[in-house]
Amino acid sequence: MSQTIISVDLGGTRVRAARFDRRLNLLERVETLTLAKEGLEPTLGRIMAQIEAIWPANGSEVVGIGVSAPGPVNPMTGVILSPPNLPGWHNVPLSRLITERFDRPVFLGNDANCAVLAEARRGAAQGYSHVIYITVSTGIGGGIISHGQLILGKQGLGSEVGHLIFSPESGLGGSVEKMGAGPAIAREAVLRIQAGAKSIIRDRVGGDLSKITAKVVGEAAAEGDELGIELIARTGRLVGVLIADLMHLFNPEIVVVGGGVTNAGDLLFTPMIQAVRAYTIDDDYWRDVPIVPAALRDDGGLIGAAALVQTVD
Amino acid sequence: MSQTIISVDLGGTRVRAARFDRRLNLLERVETLTLAKEGLEPTLGRIMAQIEAIWPANGSEVVGIGVSAPGPVNPMTGVILSPPNLPGWHNVPLSRLITERFDRPVFLGNDANCAVLAEARRGAAQGYSHVIYITVSTGIGGGIISHGQLILGKQGLGSEVGHLIFSPESGLGGSVEKMGAGPAIAREAVLRIQAGAKSIIRDRVGGDLSKITAKVVGEAAAEGDELGIELIARTGRLVGVLIADLMHLFNPEIVVVGGGVTNAGDLLFTPMIQAVRAYTIDDDYWRDVPIVPAALRDDGGLIGAAALVQTVD
Numbered sequence: 001m002s003q004t005i006i007s008v009d010l011g012g013t014r015v016r017a018a019r020f021d022r023r024l025n026l027l028e029r030v031e032t033l034t035l036a037k038e039g040l041e042p043t044l045g046r047i048m049a050q051i052e053a054i055w056p057a058n059g060s061e062v063v064g065i066g067v068s069a070p071g072p073v074n075p076m077t078g079v080i081l082s083p084p085n086l087p088g089w090h091n092v093p094l095s096r097l098i099t100e101r102f103d104r105p106v107f108l109g110n111d112a113n114c115a116v117l118a119e120a121r122r123g124a125a126q127g128y129s130h131v132i133y134i135t136v137s138t139g140i141g142g143g144i145i146s147h148g149q150l151i152l153g154k155q156g157l158g159s160e161v162g163h164l165i166f167s168p169e170s171g172l173g174g175s176v177e178k179m180g181a182g183p184a185i186a187r188e189a190v191l192r193i194q195a196g197a198k199s200i201i202r203d204r205v206g207g208d209l210s211k212i213t214a215k216v217v218g219e220a221a222a223e224g225d226e227l228g229i230e231l232i233a234r235t236g237r238l239v240g241v242l243i244a245d246l247m248h249l250f251n252p253e254i255v256v257v258g259g260g261v262t263n264a265g266d267l268l269f270t271p272m273i274q275a276v277r278a279y280t281i282d283d284d285y286w287r288d289v290p291i292v293p294a295a296l297r298d299d300g301g302l303i304g305a306a307a308l309v310q311t312v313d
Numbered sequence: 314m315s316q317t318i319i320s321v322d323l324g325g326t327r328v329r330a331a332r333f334d335r336r337l338n339l340l341e342r343v344e345t346l347t348l349a350k351e352g353l354e355p356t357l358g359r360i361m362a363q364i365e366a367i368w369p370a371n372g373s374e375v376v377g378i379g380v381s382a383p384g385p386v387n388p389m390t391g392v393i394l395s396p397p398n399l400p401g402w403h404n405v406p407l408s409r410l411i412t413e414r415f416d417r418p419v420f421l422g423n424d425a426n427c428a429v430l431a432e433a434r435r436g437a438a439q440g441y442s443h444v445i446y447i448t449v450s451t452g453i454g455g456g457i458i459s460h461g462q463l464i465l466g467k468q469g470l471g472s473e474v475g476h477l478i479f480s481p482e483s484g485l486g487g488s489v490e491k492m493g494a495g496p497a498i499a500r501e502a503v504l505r506i507q508a509g510a511k512s513i514i515r516d517r518v519g520g521d522l523s524k525i526t527a528k529v530v531g532e533a534a535a536e537g538d539e540l541g542i543e544l545i546a547r548t549g550r551l552v553g554v555l556i557a558d559l560m561h562l563f564n565p566e567i568v569v570v571g572g573g574v575t576n577a578g579d580l581l582f583t584p585m586i587q588a589v590r591a592y593t594i595d596d597d598y599w600r601d602v603p604i605v606p607a608a609l610r611d612d613g614g615l616i617g618a619a620a621l622v623q624t625v626d
Contacts, residue, residue, distance in 0.1 A: 072595070130466050130467045144562070146459065146462075146464055146466065146471070147462055147464070147465070149459075149460055149462070151459055151460070151562070151563065152460070152564065153443055153459065153563050153564020153565060154443045154564050154565065154566045155564055155597060156564070157561075157564040157595070157597060157598060158459070158561075158562055158563050158564040159562060160561040160562065160594070161561075161562065163557075163558075163561040163593075163594050164477070164558045164561065164562075165479065165554050165557065165558060165592055166478065166479065166480075166481055167479075167480070168479055168550070168551065168554045168592075171591065171592070172591075172592060172594065237481070238481065241478050241481045244476075244478065245476075245477045245478060245558075246562075248470075248471070248473040248474070248476040248477065249457070249464070249471055249472060249473065249474065249477075249562065250464065250466050250471050251465065251466020251467050251468055251469070251470040251471040252466060252467065253467045278484065278485075279478055279481075279484070279485060280476075281473070281476050281485065282385070282470070284468060284470060285470060
């Protein structure tokens with residue numbers, strides 16, 4: 001009898017589910033809206049319905065169910081703690097609820113940890129056993145594989161790369177996430193335009209500076225707008241320092257950078273790589289270490305969640 | 314036939330060697346000066362002579378030889394790269410040289426990595442599998458055990474905690490080591506006294522500010538000197554931010570802090586622990602996580618080097 005893995009990718013806007021074979025080949029997938037605003041029960045119902053929908057009709061055995069969810073989650077207990085973008089979800093024992101319904105082992109991981117597993121198995125980091133994955137979007141998150149193993153720590157709270165402090169005098173506001181992620185890009189744009197900087201960004205939002213987002217800044221940068229280019233470069237430099245920090249700690253073989261802000265391409269990557277070189281104490285840390293964009297987009301969460309099941313073989 | 318492990322602790326001022334049983338009980342030790350100033354050959358000679366001196370006379374089998382050396386070292390190739398406090402040592406294939414002489418497998422580790430192994434096996438972190446070790450002296454170094462495994466990375470260059478950047482605008486000078494280790498404590502004392510701060514430190518060095526060291530500052534602090542207390546607290550806060558960073562990445566069970574600056578005791582640890590609490594995003598990171606002084610002193614390097622042999626069982 002053939003064996004399959006089911007995985008679920010629970011996001012703030014969508015729930016996806018898929019069935020894979022043991023080699024992580026995608027067999028079938030379904031997708032729907034999360035209904036996050038309606039709270040816990042409707043979304044839980046959608047998750048169960050999707051697993052039902054994707055269940056193999058041919059009688060093949062489901063060896064386990066993997067779930068990718070927004071952090072913080074506790075992968076050891078299978079509990080979703082209180083993700084900012086899933087209102088009403090507090091200490092939800094998702095693994096237990098799914099196990100009770102489907103009688104299969106369930107493995108829960110946060111989205112960034114699933115993303116690094118996916119990149120290592122099927123994406124940009126295939127074949128590597130020391131991998132840093134960083135996502136730069138509304139937050140800065142990450143997943144780290146060191147010596148072939150996901151770095152989780154005692155309660156699964158590890159690999160939170162976005163909270164490294166770059167400006168101790170600013171308290172937690174001095175973290176790389178607060179200083180460099182999407183909202184910081186937008187905030188800096190507002191401040192600089194208010195201070196008199198010339199930019200097409202102001203026109204893009206019809207003069208309403210509250211409408212400025214990192215996406216708008218990135219699009220302006222792509223068209224050659226000087227302020228836009230500088231702000232994307234600023235985040236590139238900050239993420240580059242973060243990568244240098246992580247290189248000193250993990251001495252990785254490859255660094256993968258994903259998330260919406262990477263749509264800026266070289267405008268982000270060039271200053272980022274320059275900072276990596278400037279902030280490492282020895283060239284050995286970055287020489288022969290590719291720093292590349294993530295290869296997987298929408299299916300990354302599903303593949304990573306399926307890999308959670310596979311890793312426990 | 315009983316089995317033994319031989320270990321060597323190569324430091325800037327001393328070479329120690331010891332013989333252990335398989336359970337890391339110390340059987341015998343010898344110690345001599347390093348003769349670092351005379352360069353490579355005399356010190357190499359001392360290492361070989363010490364291994365010879367400690368070799369079991371009763372015919373028991375030596376299963377391996379572990380060596381702790383100042384970083385940077387490459388534990389995979391057994392090469393000592395170019396430690397600042399071992400002049401004349403550049404790319405020395407120490408493991409191979411010892412193997413050629415004694416016909417036993419040799420395992421090389423940097424001193425901070427050996428220290429964390431020693432604390433985990435025989436010191437303050439016994440029984441834990443997620444351990445952060447930080448040493449604060451003339452530099453800031455570290456060793457990290459995550460999921461029971463030493464974090465080395467692809468070339469063994471990982472766990473370099475002292476190079477995390479706290480002040481990106483200062484380049485590599487903005488690392489926690491440059492900002493907070495012993496030389497920074499002394500430098501800050503000089504600057505503040507030159508700026509008019511009152512302190513018994515000036516008298517302690519007979520008015521010659523170039524003689525100020527972190528040790529002098531620590532001794533003044535112990536006697537209630539306000540400037541001394543503030544400068545030790547400043548380093549405590551910086552190390553506390555470093556610990557918070559490492560907690561977000563590794564979610565450890567215990568943090569062990571060693572090195573000369575920890576002689577300041579609570580004057581260092583109290584502000585350090587306050588900073589840990591202030592800079593972590595969730596109490597779960599530090600609640601129930603002891604932050605304790607290192608338990609091992611002079612024999613830590615020997616025990617850790619012996620543990621290098623033991624880990625490969």
